[in-house]
Amino acid sequence: MSSEQDRAPLRSREWFGGSDINGFIHRSWMKNQGVPDRMFDGRPVIGICNTFSDLTPCNGHFRELAEHVKRGVLEAGGFPVEFPAMSLGETIVRPTTMLYRNLVSMEVEESIRANPVDGVVLLCGCDKTTPSLLMGAASCDLPTIVVSGGPMLSGRWKGRAVGSGTSLFEMVDELRAGRLTECEFRTAEGAMARSAGSCNTMGTASTMASMVEALGLALPGNAAIPAVDARRRLLARDSGARAVAMVREDLRMSRIVTRASFENAIKVNAAIGGSTNAVLHLLALAGRLEVELELDDFDRVAEGVPLLVDLMPAGRFLMEDFHAAGGLGVVLKELGDLLHTDAPTVDGRTLGENAADATAWDREVIRPIGEPLLPDARITVLRGNLAPSGAVVKPAAASPHLLRHTGPALVFDGMDDLRARIDDPDLPADENTVLVLRHAGPRGYPGMPEVGNLPLPKKLLEAGVTDMVRISDARMSGTAFGTVVLHVAPESAAGGPLGAVRDGDMVELDVAAGTLNLLVDADDIRRRLAASVLPPPPPTGYARLYVEHVLQADRGADFDFLVGRRGAEVHGDNH
Numbered sequence: 316m317s318s319e320q321d322r323a324p325l326r327s328r329e330w331f332g333g334s335d336i337n338g339f340i341h342r343s344w345m346k347n348q349g350v351p352d353r354m355f356d357g358r359p360v361i362g363i364c365n366t367f368s369d370l371t372p373c374n375g376h377f378r379e380l381a382e383h384v385k386r387g388v389l390e391a392g393g394f395p396v397e398f399p400a401m402s403l404g405e406t407i408v409r410p411t412t413m414l415y416r417n418l419v420s421m422e423v424e425e426s427i428r429a430n431p432v433d434g435v436v437l438l439c440g441c442d443k444t445t446p447s448l449l450m451g452a453a454s455c456d457l458p459t460i461v462v463s464g465g466p467m468l469s470g471r472w473k474g475r476a477v478g479s480g481t482s483l484f485e486m487v488d489e490l491r492a493g494r495l496t497e498c499e500f501r502t503a504e505g506a507m508a509r510s511a512g513s514c515n516t517m518g519t520a521s522t523m524a525s526m527v528e529a530l531g532l533a534l535p536g537n538a539a540i541p542a543v544d545a546r547r548r549l550l551a552r553d554s555g556a557r558a559v560a561m562v563r564e565d566l567r568m569s570r571i572v573t574r575a576s577f578e579n580a581i582k583v584n585a586a587i588g589g590s591t592n593a594v595l596h597l598l599a600l601a602g603r604l605e606v607e608l609e610l611d612d613f614d615r616v617a618e619g620v621p622l623l624v625d626l627m628p629a630g631r632f633l634m635e636d637f638h639a640a641g642g643l644g645v646v647l648k649e650l651g652d653l654l655h656t657d658a659p660t661v662d663g664r665t666l667g668e669n670a671a672d673a674t675a676w677d678r679e680v681i682r683p684i685g686e687p688l689l690p691d692a693r694i695t696v697l698r699g700n701l702a703p704s705g706a707v708v709k710p711a712a713a714s715p716h717l718l719r720h721t722g723p724a725l726v727f728d729g730m731d732d733l734r735a736r737i738d739d740p741d742l743p744a745d746e747n748t749v750l751v752l753r754h755a756g757p758r759g760y761p762g763m764p765e766v767g768n769l770p771l772p773k774k775l776l777e778a779g780v781t782d783m784v785r786i787s788d789a790r791m792s793g794t795a796f797g798t799v800v801l802h803v804a805p806e807s808a809a810g811g812p813l814g815a816v817r818d819g820d821m822v823e824l825d826v827a828a829g830t831l832n833l834l835v836d837a838d839d840i841r842r843r844l845a846a847s848v849l850p851p852p853p854p855t856g857y858a859r860l861y862v863e864h865v866l867q868a869d870r871g872a873d874f875d876f877l878v879g880r881r882g883a884e885v886h887g888d889n890h
Contacts, residue, residue, distance in 0.1 A: 325562070326883060327360040327394075330431035337888045341431070350394075359393045359562040361555065362432035364423060364452075366444040368402035373441035373520060374464050376511035376542055383548045384436050384462060387555025393562070395555065398426055400451075403443040405520075412443040413790065414762025414861060416450075417874050419443070420603075423451025428883050433457065434562040436554055440464025440513045440542075442793070445523035446596035449532070450873070452568060453603035455883040458561035459568045460661045461533040462554045463524035465542035466634035467512030477507045478516040478627035480794020484768070491738070492776040512542025515634045516627040519793035522589035523596060528643050529583040531571045531660035535669045539638035557662060566661070569604055569880065575655035577601055577608050578616050579666060582653055585620040585692040586646050588629035588711045590793025591801055594694060598871030602878040610705045610869045614696040614829065621687030622711050623649055625680055628796040629711040630688060632680050640680035644673030649684045697800060699832035700840065701786070701812050701822065704804035704869045706831055708824075714782040717798035718826040721834070722747040722784065723819050729754040730766055738773040746775060749784045749822040753813040754850060756788030756806025757865040757872045761858055767791035767801045784824055786831070788813055788868070800824065800831060802868035808850055809867060815843040 330341045332355075342355050363384050367377035381397055388395035401419045403412040427435060437448040440463050452459045470477030486503060489495035513520030525538040534554055540547045577597060584593050594613050601608035623646055626632050647654065647670035656667025675681050682688060689711055697706045710718060725748050727733040733752060736742060744750070750769050757763045767789040771780060785799045788806035805811035812833060816822070821834040833840065852862045864874040 325357065325359060325433045327431040327433050328357060331355040332357070337890055340890060354394045359433045359559050360431055361388045361393045361395050361558045361562070362427060362430065362435045363395055363397040363438060364400050364426070364435055364448055365397055365438045366400050366402040366441070366448070367438070368404060370407050371402040371404035371441050371444070372406060372508070372511070373404070373513040374402060374438075374444065377438050377440070377464060380438060380462065380464065380548065380551045383551035384438070384555035387552035388559055391556040391559035393559035396432065398430065400426065400448065403441060403447065405442040410760060411762040411764035413764065413872070414858070416443045416447045417861070417865070417877065418857060419447035420450035420454070420877065423448050424454040424881070427452060427455045427457065428885050434558045435459050436558050437461045438464070440520055440524070442519040442523070442592065445520070445527065446599060449527070449600050450603050453600060454877065454879075454881050456567050456569050456880050457883050458558065458566050459532065460554050460558050460561065461527040461537065462551050463527065463533065463537050465512050465524070465540050465544070465547045466515045466521055467508060467542055468510040469515055469633040469635040470507040470509060472503050472506035476631070476633055477503065478633055478794065479507055479514040480518050480792055481516045481627040481796065482507060484795055488771065488776055491770070491773050510543045514794055516794045517588050517590070517624065517629065517634070519590040519592040521634050522584065522587070522593050522793050525583060525587055525589065525643050526580045526593055526597065529580040529647070529666075530576045531658055531666060532568070534662055535644055536642060538643035539634055540642070541635050541638060561661060571659050571661060572604055572606070573658070574606050574608070575658050577606060579654050579658055581613055581616045582620045582650060583643070583646060585617040585694065586622065586650055587624045587643070588622050588626060588692060591694055591707050591709050591791060592793055594707055594802070595790070595868060595871050599873040602871055602873055603880065605879055611696055613694050613707070617693035619691055620650070620653060620693055621684060622689040622692035623682045623684065623687055625682065625688055628794055636677070636680050640677035641673055641675045644670045645675045645681045648673045649681070651684070695826050695829060697826070697829055697831040699830045700837070701816075701831045701833045702803045703812065704867060706800050706803040708798070708800050708826055710826055712796040713798040717782060717784050719824065720749070720784050721821055721823045722749045724749050724751045724816050724822050726751045726753065726816050726818055730764075733769060737770055740774050742772050742774065743818070744772050744775065746780045746783060749786060749824075751813065751816050751822070752785070752787035752789060753807035753816070756803070756808055757868065758862045759788065759806055759808030759850060761853065761862050761865070763788075763790050763868070763872060765790045765792045768795040768797050768799050786822065804867045804869040806867065810844060810849065812840060812844070814847045815840045817843070
């Protein structure tokens with residue numbers, strides 16, 4: 316064993332280093348896989364947490380990616396061991412992957428703590444796989460590096476770019492309005508999803524891949540290299556090698572991710588036109604790492620940060636174009652002194668050092684800071700009597716003429732009610748109506764689904780209306796667009812003011828002022844809430860646990876008992 320290893324005792328030695336019954340068992344059963352004895356000589360054991368699943372198309376190439384990570388670990392003198400985690404396929408899982416984000420974080424945390432790993436490589440891509448793995452690893456606080464799966468290739472249909480999610484929402488509305496045929500709609504499916512990988516727009520998956528790079532938890536290039544690009548495999552291999560070095564340096568997550576790192580991520584999210592889902596996930600991760608972060612920081616910290624990336628849904632281009640234009644490194648370089656450039660990263664260099672040599676190859680895709688698409692692209696936090704604990708809106712994806720709007724409410728009590736009535740030709744709605752959805756928050760659904768971008772009434776689509784103000788306690792896909800107020804807290808199922816809204820009540824939205832108000836007398840609101848009936852909790856099972864312990868959206872919707880670091884120490888032998 317090297318002197319360097321002597322200075323950093325490895326936790327895996329507690330399993331593999333003994334000459335007793337447990338040491339025999341631990342080594343012997345591993346050897347039945349062809350593992351040679353030399354792998355137990357004190358080298359770092361690197362866990363590779365893999366979220367591959369046939370039911371998660373975004374992560375369908377992870378078997379191959381894991382092999383490249385293993386090669387990198389072996390090259391650097393480590394011992395790679397792959398282990399699975401429940402895979403959350405955003406496009407498949409019902410009722411919503413957000414219901415299971417915290418469950419997967421528990422699985423990852425306990426898998427790391429219970430097994431002989433000294434450091435971890437997190438293989439994640441699809442929306443909730445990234446935050447769930449990060450949250451679980453943060454609770455253990457071992458040396459950790461992230462390898463994202465990367466975006467799929469650009470979609471092309473009828474000679475134009477087709478963005479996953481973003482173009483889908485547009486086509487669904489066109490189909491409902493009768494301007495697109497069923498045959499055209501079906502043909503577009505294969506044209507949109509052309510390869511393995513996550514959404515090719517700046518949806519939540521690409522946003523979170525950018526967030527881990529901005530936080531310093533991934534190697535440069537992680538945010539944008541396409542899933543099927545050979546350079547994604549090289550990134551995986553280099554990350555495996557770097558994981559070994561991080562263990563020897565004892566470079567834990569808590570030494571990398573600080574308050575300054577979160578401020579960098581918040582600013583980068585604004586500059587790339589990132590998903591509102593990042594708000595929930597960064598708040599939850601900060602809670603696990605015991606870093607002070609609150610909802611209002613997303614407004615304050617990113618104030619004046621311009622939108623630099625012209626990507627769907629806030630712009631025109633796709634992730635493959637973003638990579639070809641220079642990727643996130645160019646954005647970091649453009650932001651310059653707006654960032655904490657001295658923030659550390661997993662490769663041992665600072666964020667500023669990693670971005671210093673970035674070159675912009677396409678100024679249509681990534682704008683210079685002096686020529687932004689928008690001068691202020693922050694996610695705006697709203698407060699008022701309709702959202703006492705806050706709500707969020709993404710102005711970059713909204714219609715400018717609706718950012719200050721007062722209109723009558725049309726209330727839907729859950730998604731079943733919405734779907735039953737939204738296409739009714741007699742629905743009492745016009746372009747000034749404010750659509751309100753309640754019982755879609757963390758407790759109410761349960762799980763807080765991505766239904767906040769409510770479909771517009773069919774009769775209005777047919778009349779040419781393209782956007783309306785929509786308010787809910789739900790989330791919205793990062794690929795979606797519109798003047799959509801989300802994450803209203805407290806939610807209606809927790810007794811929040813959404814439960815007091817009645818059809819015809821006037822609702823006032825003023826994004827510039829940061830306000831969201833129900834223009835109803837305070838006493839009337841109190842009386843209505845006192846008379847409202849909250850939905851009963853699920854009778855048994857995980858959903859019951861979720862409802863009883865989930866925090867509200869302004870605190871990241873983590874479980875109350877999971878907040879904080881617990882470390883990786885474990886006592887007791889199994890024999």
